Amino acid sequence: MDIQPYTTSETLSVGRPWLMSMLGIEANQTVTLDLTAFDQNTHWLDASKYQPERRLKSGIPLGKNTATGLYEPYAAVTNEVQSVTVTGSPTGGTFTLTFNGQTTGAIAYNATAAAVQTALVALSNINPGDVTVTGNAGGPYSVSFGGQYLGDNVAQMTATASLTGGTTPGVTVATTTAGGTATASDGTQSFAGFLFTEVSFYPGSTKAAAPLMVHGQIDVAKLPVAFDPKDVPAGSNTQFVYKV
Secondary structure (H helix, E strand, C coil), X not given: CCCCCCCCCCCCCCCCXXXXXXXXXXXXXXXXXXXXXXXXXCCEECCCCCCCXXXXXXXXXXXXXXXXXXXXXXXXXXXXXXXXXXXXXXXXXXXXXXECCEECCCEEXXXXXXXXXXXXXXXXXXXXXXXXXXXXXXXXXXXXXXXXHXXXXXXXXXXXXXXXXXXXXXXXXXXXXXXXXXXXXXXXXXXXXXXXXXXXXXCCCCEEEEEEECCEEEEHHHCCCCCCHHHCCCCCCCCEEEEC
């Protein structure tokens, strides 16, 4: 009796929590990344004494720079950023912020950025992940919009102050970056696909080969960077089934 060996192999989605199905991954393409276009923490993690290579996160949306032919982070739409500044050096009191008709609870004059973010997320029209607030305690605060407001030119917040001490204390709100369409014009404003696997590279490297996923099922909530399929420009890759 002639017995022939039977060999099988399986590929698991380890390190790719955003990948919903292995169906379609055979359509991956090998591309070259411009490593200088990726940011630390947002896109890659630094090396350590035990792991000398830097590591690009899998799932990063990519676009192709038409001038260089290299792939860079997809230049998505611009997110709105507003500043909140407490003026007059108050020594006590509170203020509130109003967004699209909804008003926060009282926020302390010297609140931390985290406290301001918590107050905004408590609004009925703002969900967790819709705003990120940074800045020192007492401000100025920088409020960045994302989530359901990704790429939207949202209404500017207003502030009502009940502050004490200082010299004519108050709170001002200004739009520092208006949300809207993509500002890039080098080709990266067109979505090409997702970085399929983590990519390791040594400090000083400027290019790296990588697999580009151009077909598949994606859970956008688990991607390493914010991505809203509704904001993908016309003519971009549409061979995906998305789940928020």
